[in-house]
Amino acid sequence: MSKLLIVGGVAGGASAAARARRLSEFAEIIVFERGAHISFANCGLPYHIGGAIDERDKLLLQTPESFHNRFNVDVRILNEVIAIDTGNKTVKVRNLKENSEYTEAYNYLVLSTGAAPVHPNISGINNPLTYSLRNLGDMDDIISVIDTNRPEHATVIGGGYIGLEMMEALHNRGINVTLVEQASHVMRTLDEEMSEVVHTEIRSMGVDLQLNTALQSIRYITSRAAVSQNDGKDLDESNRCGYLELATDKNRKTRTELLIVAIGVRPEIDLAQSAGLEIGTLGGIVVDSQMRTSDPVIFAVGDAVEVRNFTSDRSALIPLAGPATRQGRIAAGVIFGEQGEYCKTQGTAICKVFGLSVASTGMSEAALKNEELEYEKVYVHAANHASYYPGAETVSLKVLFSQDSGKILGAQATGRDGVDKCIDVLAVSQRAGMTVEDLQHLELCYAPPYGSARDIVNQAGFIATNILKGSHRPIHHHQLQQLTNSHVLLDVRTPEEIQTLGTIPGAINIPIDVLRSKVDELPKDKEIIVFCQVGLRGYVASRLLNNRGYNTRNLIGGYLTWTNTQ
Amino acid sequence: MSKLLIVGGVAGGASAAARARRLSEFAEIIVFERGAHISFANCGLPYHIGGAIDERDKLLLQTPESFHNRFNVDVRILNEVIAIDTGNKTVKVRNLKENSEYTEAYNYLVLSTGAAPVHPNISGINNPLTYSLRNLGDMDDIISVIDTNRPEHATVIGGGYIGLEMMEALHNRGINVTLVEQASHVMRTLDEEMSEVVHTEIRSMGVDLQLNTALQSIRYITSRAAVSQNDGKDLDESNRCGYLELATDKNRKTRTELLIVAIGVRPEIDLAQSAGLEIGTLGGIVVDSQMRTSDPVIFAVGDAVEVRNFTSDRSALIPLAGPATRQGRIAAGVIFGEQGEYCKTQGTAICKVFGLSVASTGMSEAALKNEELEYEKVYVHAANHASYYPGAETVSLKVLFSQDSGKILGAQATGRDGVDKCIDVLAVSQRAGMTVEDLQHLELCYAPPYGSARDIVNQAGFIATNILKGSHRPIHHHQLQQLTNSHVLLDVRTPEEIQTLGTIPGAINIPIDVLRSKVDELPKDKEIIVFCQVGLRGYVASRLLNNRGYNTRNLIGGYLTWTNTQ
Secondary structure: OOEEEEEOOOHHHHHHHHHHHHHOOOOEEEEEEOOOOOOEOHHHHHHHHHOOOOOHHHHEOOOHHHHHHHHOOEEEEOEEEEEEEOOOOEEEEEEOOOOEEEEEEOOEEEEOOOEEEOOOOOEOOOOOOEEOOOOHHHHHHHHHHHHHHOOOEEEEEOOOHHHHHHHHHHHHOOOEEEEEOOOOOOOOOOOHHHHHHHHHHHHHOOOEEEOOOOEEEEEEEOOHHHHHHHOOOOHHHHHHOOEEEEEEOOOOEEEEOOEEEOOOEEEOOHHHHHOOOOEOOOOOEEOOOOOEOOOOOEEEOHHHEEEEEOOOOOEEOOOOHHHHHHHHHHHHHHHOOOOOOOOOEOOOEEEEEOOEEEEEEEOOHHHHHHOOOOOEEEEEEEEOOOOOOOOOOEEEEEEEEOOOOOEEEEEEEEEOOOHHHHHHHHHHHHHOOOEHHHHHHOOOOOOOOOOOOOOHHHHHHHHHHHHHHOOOOEEOHHHHHHOOOOEEEEEOOOHHHHHHHOOOOOOEEOOHHHHHHHHHHOOOOOEEEEEOOOOHHHHHHHHHHHHOOOEEEEEOOHHHHHHOOO | OOEEEEEOOOHHHHHHHHHHHHHOOOOEEEEEEOOOOOOEOHHHHHHHHHOOOOOHHHHEOOOHHHHHHHHOOEEEEOEEEEEEEOOOOEEEEEEOOOOEEEEEEOOEEEEOOOEEEOOOOOEOOOOOOEEOOOOHHHHHHHHHHHHHHOOOEEEEEOOOHHHHHHHHHHHHOOOEEEEEOOOOOOOOOOOHHHHHHHHHHHHHOOOEEEOOOOEEEEEEEOOHHHHHHHOOOOHHHHHOOOEEEEEEOOOOEEEEOOEEEOOOEEEOOHHHHHOOOOEOOOOOEEOOOOOEOOOOOEEEOHHHEEEEEOOOOOEEOOOOHHHHHHHHHHHHHHHOOOOOOOOOEOOOEEEEEOOEEEEEEEOOHHHHHHOOOOOEEEEEEEEOOOOOOOOOOEEEEEEEEOOOOOEEEEEEEEEOOOHHHHHHHHHHHHHOOOEHHHHHHOOOOOOOOOOOOOOHHHHHHHHHHHHHHOOOOEEOHHHHHHOOOOEEEEEOOOHHHHHHHOOOOOOEEOOHHHHHHHHHHOOOOOEEEEEOOOOHHHHHHHHHHHHOOOEEEEEOOHHHHHHOOO
């Protein structure tokens, strides 16, 4: 009879345990969880802080008892595995309740130790008003500070998924929020020009968004009132009653009453490292495609491991819940004789930012550049469903693809509705190895309340395919800076649009619908750079001119994409 | 210089014309449209009747003038092509405004003649209160009858997409509606057990749904009041003021004031047939993968042609807007030297039925049976997003797949939210040639407001893969009738669930969480048929029993799917 030990009882660990039991009724399965809960909804934590999820109990998907009853798994919460003896195949466990230690033997071991929030090296960071959010205990602490102190102002450091969700949660609690982000834009998975609408959304809600800004120091000021009130008896509570003075590298000082640190996570590898398991250059546990570590009976899953990036096929750290649960399932399968393989990680992810949905899959342009991979890109701005049907919302989509193979390398989308669907379609397309040509042929649900006869993804396919075939010569927003006087910048929108929306400096205007009659006004010895609002009319106009012997390029994504970069 | 004539100015015809112009600035392009409008939003017609789309003008996507200005295409509305002389490469055109005829020569011809509503052979069908809905004129007529007569009751014959949309439109206008459907369920693209929730939704809105019912005769009764009022001057208007007496084969008589016939459409092939172009056995124009008819310079696109069914690779009539516009685009490309191919039709479609969304792709089980193709199936009933996040709605999904290859053959889904996304993901997966095993690995957008770490499509992949591997032995709802006393029917839900929801006659109850302690109560010499509410606990229980030496099968889709068939 096999004995399987699992370290960590959330996402990957819980799914490994459940799958293991389904495959083997008589194996001994023990889950060690150093925290007080297993299988809790960690992705739901910010939403309970913000109030969207009203009951805390809803976050407790399983208890040790329910998990034992259902799966006959011995779940030991508040039990921390502190060492692995790979030679003897045993682990040393500390029982945190009883402060005792014991040893447990294994035939197989699954490590699902997760990733811990990164704590920046900032003077004053260790203070009672600074939190990060990893588990229910952190959530409880943050809620308790809010309920006790009723802060008027809170600061979130880091504009990634958790930072944004915490920003929204705190805002929803009626707190004024400052969001500090060191980079030029929030969400690393988005490219800069795609994040502009996110910034606009954040600012429109009254959040003080500070980009290109690093926190430099924190001064913790104890509230005298609170101390005197508490008479020094309850120092911890009284400490919480103070405030923080934050100083940034922009020489700005902010008084804040709660600081959330969400600048990223780092694989928790101490246990694996001490046991001599191979650690990758990125700092995650190295596993093969079956989630096996360098020790053949030890598996590792979830945020603690390095995966293969689906797009680049290089090592990557991509901490996400979906991959973690699937990896747990696969590891258990392999241990009990199945042939499963984990098929790399695309990194498909989505974030709600107030009324906006922001999603992506595959690699960003910045990441492709960074890895020196070749690519081309298209932008589409189109309604999520038939524009004549009420409630249509614009989805802005960017698709990155290989010029050599036509394969999809990544996609990003923002909008108020239909963003998840759009990125899901592209995530499946990329995983299937489809090219942008294939996107043209996708048959997606269409009726006026749901889509368009030419779906936004079809449109991206049309544009990209025309570019690959050479019948659509693109120019990108960042290339407009390189124009010289051998170019003519031609705006083919109507004068009304230009008056309302503005135009690109230096552009002349000939509306597309009169272009044929005025075509002689354009010089044949210069390259005509055409643009419209989103790129469609610009394409029609550039074809028209092209077919009449003009040298043209069309601004992909049109004026709208360009304005997002200004 | 090429001369391209296009017959029909909606969907396929309009997209062919626009694409042709983008590829050739100097070709002569003429579009003949016998109706009064081109490129109108025919999918929007029911929604304007029902009031969701308030302004009629929103349905006019292009006018002949706007199309001419943009694309330099000569659009001739109220001009009907009445004959093709393939030898001389000319068409004979009737100008319906001037009631004159003329001839036009072509180098290439594109037929986009569409499909016409089928008119049933029912006595009395020709009366002034009976309409079908194909174009703006039909829509205007129906609106005019409603506005003039203020009918209290209307009847829709046919429960396909247009019938259902018209049912809802009339209901939204405050009219009592009877929907008559000859088959046992609405929507041919759905299987019967999946349509039950649609019937419930329809009836919950107060619509009188008559299934398994055929209309047998119609008696038109002229309203005397109206005639006298109008003094016989305006016979047409006065006629409209009467009512109809409908008799069905169920011996039911209904008095109704408006009858909408929506029992299907038939390719409009008269022109093609008279010209000697090959017509298929299904009654559509035969085309090759480049949309070329049996005459190499004549192309046909849209609802008038027979396509290859993506799933069966057999001929099919699949009248849908998306394929039509893509076919038009491809035909124009081929004519102007591109290498495009139309890649078969899956038939992905969606319909809003009051608060419900109903969508499908690929083939239904009924169609697979009919074509004698092998298949297996799974059902999943799961929340569209994390159930702990507010607003979660159940999506019911059926996936049909090949037992031999694992490939996806079709999918159907119903629910109040997330249905379009679910079917889009499966439509892309099917088109990519993915197997159900691949569905396990799909990385879809997950955050609590949007999805689940294990998406409903992943879940379908897990179940189907376990079935293919033999680790999950399925039984289907319709097979329960074949149980004998060599079977034990085991309900593993809680007693509370059974009290609230009922159970399957003959079932014994052992809740899953106490099953291990009571396992000895089950006989080892009988097959244990396990079920729960949706199939997940039943699977866990059946694995438990299996691993303990019991012979088991699990009811796929659980009690919920079973109740949909009762």
